[in-house]
Amino acid sequence: MMEKSFVMVKPDAVERRLMGKILTKFEEKGLQIIATKMILITEDLAKEHYAEHSEKPFFKSLVEYITSAPVLAMVIQGDECISVIRKIVGSTNPKEAEIGTIRGDYAMDTGRNIIHASDAPDSAKREINLFFKESEIMDYEMPDINMIYE
Ligand SMILES: Nc1ncnc2c1ncn2[C@@H]1O[C@H](COP(=O)(O)OP(=O)(O)OP(=O)(O)O)[C@@H](O)[C@H]1O
Ligand SMILES: [Mg+2]
Numbered sequence: 001m002m003e004k005s006f007v008m009v010k011p012d013a014v015e016r017r018l019m020g021k022i023l024t025k026f027e028e029k030g031l032q033i034i035a036t037k038m039i040l041i042t043e044d045l046a047k048e049h050y051a052e053h054s055e056k057p058f059f060k061s062l063v064e065y066i067t068s069a070p071v072l073a074m075v076i077q078g079d080e081c082i083s084v085i086r087k088i089v090g091s092t093n094p095k096e097a098e099i100g101t102i103r104g105d106y107a108m109d110t111g112r113n114i115i116h117a118s119d120a121p122d123s124a125k126r127e128i129n130l131f132f133k134e135s136e137i138m139d140y141e142m143p144d145i146n147m148i149y150e
Helices: 011-015 018-027 042-048 060-067 083-091 102-106 121-131
Strands: 002-009 032-039 071-079 115-117
Touching: 002 018, 002 083, 002 121, 011 018, 011 060, 011 071, 018 071, 018 083, 018 102, 042 060, 042 121, 071 083, 071 115, 083 102, 083 115
Parallel strands: none
Antiparallel strands: 002 071, 002 115, 032 071
16 A cells, blocks of 8 residues: 655764665665655754653653754655655664664664654654645656566
């Protein structure tokens, strides 16, 4: 089933010039990037995006981290892409993330885990609406779609 997911290259990865490598992982997999924008997240948006963690001990440092420099926010589309992207991203703790995943290859610390990806259809919808207007999400054909999907 075709799905959309919200993905965000976090400030540490933007500062470390890893945006290109991260986008390449998704593109080479066969996923379709249908929206991107670079933004500096406000404290309010950070708190809303990570509302589920508001009672956690790391919440304050998480909000500081995610607002510390620009992020690259994006919407990615593909068949069952929410779970596929979570696999490409790897475990929350980069020390436990498999080598070959984004966190496994490029990160060391849970508090600097370089990327966010939606974890379920509900959160994907909520997060896409939080960061993007309908008009910012592109609709275009992939000419090689029959080489990606049977
Ligand atoms: N124990 C922790 N210490 C510090 N930061 C944490 C901790 N647990 C989670 N975080 C931060 O909060 C984010 C959200 O945690 P969550 O449990 O939703 O993990 P995730 O779904 O893998 O990551 P994300 O939501 O960013 O994609 C993590 O990506 C990480 O940046
Ligand atoms: Mg999460």
